[in-house]
Amino acid sequence: MLFSGSTLVNPLMLAAGRLVGFLDSLMSQEIAKLMLGLPKGSLEEATLQLFARAGFPVVKSSRSYRPSFDDPALDGRFIRAQEVARYVEHGFFDCGLTGQDWVQENSADVVQVCELIYSRASAQKSRWVLCVPEASPVKTAQDLAGKRVATELVETTRRWFKKQGVECEVEFSWGATEVKVPELADAIVDITETGSSIKANNLRIIDTLLETTTVLIANKSAWANPAKRTKIEQIVLMLQGALAAQHMVGLKFNLPRQALDKVSAALPALRNPTISPLSNPDWVAVETIIDARQAREFIPTLKASGAEGIVEYPINKLVY
Numbered sequence: 001m002l003f004s005g006s007t008l009v010n011p012l013m014l015a016a017g018r019l020v021g022f023l024d025s026l027m028s029q030e031i032a033k034l035m036l037g038l039p040k041g042s043l044e045e046a047t048l049q050l051f052a053r054a055g056f057p058v059v060k061s062s063r064s065y066r067p068s069f070d071d072p073a074l075d076g077r078f079i080r081a082q083e084v085a086r087y088v089e090h091g092f093f094d095c096g097l098t099g100q101d102w103v104q105e106n107s108a109d110v111v112q113v114c115e116l117i118y119s120r121a122s123a124q125k126s127r128w129v130l131c132v133p134e135a136s137p138v139k140t141a142q143d144l145a146g147k148r149v150a151t152e153l154v155e156t157t158r159r160w161f162k163k164q165g166v167e168c169e170v171e172f173s174w175g176a177t178e179v180k181v182p183e184l185a186d187a188i189v190d191i192t193e194t195g196s197s198i199k200a201n202n203l204r205i206i207d208t209l210l211e212t213t214t215v216l217i218a219n220k221s222a223w224a225n226p227a228k229r230t231k232i233e234q235i236v237l238m239l240q241g242a243l244a245a246q247h248m249v250g251l252k253f254n255l256p257r258q259a260l261d262k263v264s265a266a267l268p269a270l271r272n273p274t275i276s277p278l279s280n281p282d283w284v285a286v287e288t289i290i291d292a293r294q295a296r297e298f299i300p301t302l303k304a305s306g307a308e309g310i311v312e313y314p315i316n317k318l319v320y
Contacts, residue, residue, distance in 0.1 A: 034222075034231050036076035037084040037096025038067060043214065044078065046118055047097060053242035053316055056235065073231055082152075085110060085217060094222035095232050101128060101191070101212035105156050111218040114236050118214060118243060124193065125211045128153055131178075131203040132187045141207055144168045144187055150180045151189035153209075160209045178203060241317035248318055249295055252287040253302055253310040260284060263305050268294045289315065 038047055038058070051058050059068040065078045079087065084098035085108035095113070103110065117125060130149075132138045138147075141164045150173040151157045158170045173180060177188045178201040189209060192198050198205060216236060222228045255263060260275070263286070267273055273288035290298065295312055302310055 033072075034074050034076075034228055034235075035092070035094045036074060037087055037093035037098070038076055038078050039081035039084060039097055039214075040065070040078040041080055043081055043097070050116070050118055050239060050242055053246070054235070054238040055242075055317075056238065088217050088219050091219050091221060093219065094228055095216060095218040095235075097214055097216055099126075099212045100215050101153060101156065101210065103215065103217060104210070105153055107155075108217070109220070111220055111223045113216045113218050113223075113232060114240065116214045116216060116239055116243060125213045126191050126193045127211050128156070128189055128191050128209045129198070130187060130189050130206045130209060131181075131198055132206055133182050134202045134204050136182065136186075136204070138187060138206065141166050147186035148184075149187045149189060150177055150185035152177065153189055153191075157189045157209065237319065238317065241319040244320065245315040245318035247292055248289050248315050249292045250287070250289055250313045250315055251295060251298075251311070252285065252313075253307040254278065254283055255286050255302070255308075256306045257282050257284050259305045259307075260286075263302065263307070266298075266301065268298065289318065 038044070048058050048060075056074070057070055060066070060078065067076050067078060069075070076093070081098045082102050082105075084093065084096040085103045085106045087093050088096045088098075088110050089106075089108045097116065100112075100115075102108075103112065130141060138144060141161065144161075145166050145168060148169045148171060149157065149161075150171055152173050152175070154170055154172050161168055161170065171185070173185075173188070177190045178197065181188055181203070187206070188203075190198075191212070195205070216232075216239070218229075218232055223232070264273065264275075267286075267288060268290050273286050276285045276287075278285055299310055299312070
């Protein structure tokens with residue numbers, strides 16, 4: 001070993017600049033740590049559940065905005081979904097989860113890596129809709145010329161009305177938007193998943209401005225970094241696998257060989273089922289993946305076809 005100043009150096013690493021390469025490698029490992037923006041609020045619990053199913057459990061205290069990951073390559077913060085895109089664009093986060101609506105609202109210059117269709121209430125896209133009270137004479141957007149519209153999605157709403165050729169006052173709503181008509185506004189633009197909250201507040205939908213879902217976005221510089229991009233793509237693969245598996249189950253059973261053709265024709269398989277011979281040549285073992293809602297119909301059919309040892313089991317991830 002050699003001393004350089006007060007530093008102990010392995011002479012083998014001095015050759016061909018390997019010491020410099022070694023230090024660069026350590027620095028790149030530190031740089032490659034991924035800063036992740038997670039949505040706080042209505043999507044928070046659903047996001048935590050999704051990450052846990054994907055193999056990235058997140059732990060946080062009720063008062064903390066800093067999550068704890070069991071993956072040393074990850075760090076992050078919880079922040080309102082409305083702000084995630086802006087912080088990803090500016091580089092505080094390498095990537096984050098937010099809504100397509102907030103990427104559009106902030107005109108954020110980011111990479112949209114993938115859609116992740118999940119929410120607090122359903123596995124479907126949400127809609128931003130233009131609503132008025134049931135008793136309102138307003139029938140179309142044009143009827144709102146010169147009127148007041150309250151919404152949290154201000155810039156997107158202004159652009160939409162401009163495209164419709166309608167001049168109206170669009171004001172920001174800090175929440176509870178549905179209660180502001182008719183006293184404080186003539187109409188609102190609000191988000192809905194199932195439409196139940198719209199009906200519950202005696203509102204009528206006039207038009208849909210846009211559909212939106214959760215997206216994973218990345219900072220352009222982070223996406224250009226090979227180490228960070230690889231990590232982002234790994235997370236995406238596992239999140240998509242967890243989402244794909246949420247309504248699926250595995251099914252395996254033993255079946256008389258003579259019933260195989262009939263059962264295979266009726267089997268709602270993801271791909272061709274796996275069929276294996278058993279020690280008894282008159283029987284085969286079958287394994288497949290099906291929609292959980294189909295299992296309740298198909299298992300009785302299997303039993304009637306002579307199947308035995310029918311086992312249904314949950315699936316955490318399904319990667320195509």
